[in-house]
Amino acid sequence: MKKIFKIILLVISIVLIMITFLFFYNFGINKSINMNNLDMKHYMDMADKIGDKKVQLDWKQIAAIAAVQNKNSFNSIDDKVTTKIGKTFIITYRGEYKILPLKSVMEKLNFDNNQKRKVHKYIEKLGKYQLEMLKEEKEDKNLSHELKFINKIKEDAIKNYNTYGVLPSITIAQAILESDFGRSELSVKGNNLFGIKADANYKGDYISFKTQEFHNTIINANFRKYKSIDESIKDHGEFLVVNSRYKENGLFEAKTYITQAQALENAGYSTAENEFGEKIYADILIELIREYSLQNIDSIVQTKE
Known part of the structure; x- marks a missing residue:
């Protein structure tokens, strides 16, 4: 019985250590995510402009990469930098323009694992941020129905x-x-x-x-x-x-x-x-x-x- 009890305590200790680690790890990443000076419309415009009627780029992916490259900030990001990021997504495949997956683009940009995680966190935050803007704009209870319909x-x-x-x-x-x-x-x-x-x-x-x-x-x-x-x-x-x-x-x-x-x-x-x-x-x-x-x-x- 004592041996079984010790094993149970050991397992509980390991689980608690893992939970504590994940909490502080995610807290550290979330703390570095800065949404100040974000202009969603500008990044939508940039994605459309860079796509040049050939492909439809994802503005959230471009914005997230730009923010991470800019030391986790949307402040004073040059449009030339944003354009360079957007063009990295565009390839030709069998005579047609296609879009590279986010994973491939981050590898081309030599992002380390920490930067990659931050990009995904930014994309998640951008989605939540836009949702909050919609809630403020609509000021009614229909948003849930609208999102379910979509x-x-x-x-x-x-x-x-x-x-x-x-x-x-x-x-x-x-x-x-x-x-x-x-x-x-x-x-x-x-x-x-x-x-x-x-x-x-x-x-x-x-x-x-x-x-x-x-x-x-x-x-x-x-x-x-x-x-x-x-x-x-x-x-x-x-x-x-x-x-x-x-x-x-x-x-x-x-x-x-x-x-x-x-x-x-x-x-x-x-x-x-x-x-x-x-x-x-x-x-x-x-x-x-x-x-x-x-x-x-x-x-x-x-x-x-």
């Missing part, structure tokens, strides 16, 4: 990209806009997330609703009705491929959310206008994508593992 359709949006070439950020942003995060009557009663109408060539089930065209014109229209949200997302990709105007306007050649959003507007996906008669559909999609950092999902699907 996560719910994320994987199907990625599948659509692999099948049809529509970026996940675009699919998700359109679903958000057209269905109000799945809360619209059309999405609830018809599982139609994208406001796709049932034209004369459509042979499936449909449902009738009033809808707004242009700035303030209300009309009655028939919309496609689906058995499930998954079916709606799949049909969204097929709809864009089958209708030649989207290809003609460069939707499938575009590699970034900004260029695909503009292609959708140019092809006439929506008639949305402001009070001056100016088209605003692309701008709304772009704003939504940046608000929830949906463009970073595009970066994932464009990464060459």
Whole structure:
């Protein structure tokens, strides 16, 4: 019994030592993470600029590496440094532009293990920081529902990209806009997330609703009705491929959310206008994508593992 008791005490002691070590180790890393002087919009702009319409870079990864290189600070980071970091992510593979995984980039930059851990901590902190900004901005209880909706359709949006070439950020942003995060009557009663109408060539089930065209014109229209949200997302990709105007306007050649959003507007996906008669559909999609950092999902699907 004494021997067993000693073994139990030894095991407990080892566990306590490990817990203590991990606590102080993580405390040390977290203490060195400095979020002062962070300008999220600037890093989003830089990621878009560096990608140069060829690929969609992840602004959080670029920002995290820049901060670690800058002695754990976002203060006075030169745009030339940020650009150099961003370009390290871009490669050509079989004639196409692709993105290197974060791990490979950090190895190319000769980061040691401590620096690598700090980069991952920064990325985690950046996600939490953006979430806090969203909470302050919205000042309501809907954020939880909105994030659940995004996560719910994320994987199907990625599948659509692999099948049809529509970026996940675009699919998700359109679903958000057209269905109000799945809360619209059309999405609830018809599982139609994208406001796709049932034209004369459509042979499936449909449902009738009033809808707004242009700035303030209300009309009655028939919309496609689906058995499930998954079916709606799949049909969204097929709809864009089958209708030649989207290809003609460069939707499938575009590699970034900004260029695909503009292609959708140019092809006439929506008639949305402001009070001056100016088209605003692309701008709304772009704003939504940046608000929830949906463009970073595009970066994932464009990464060459």
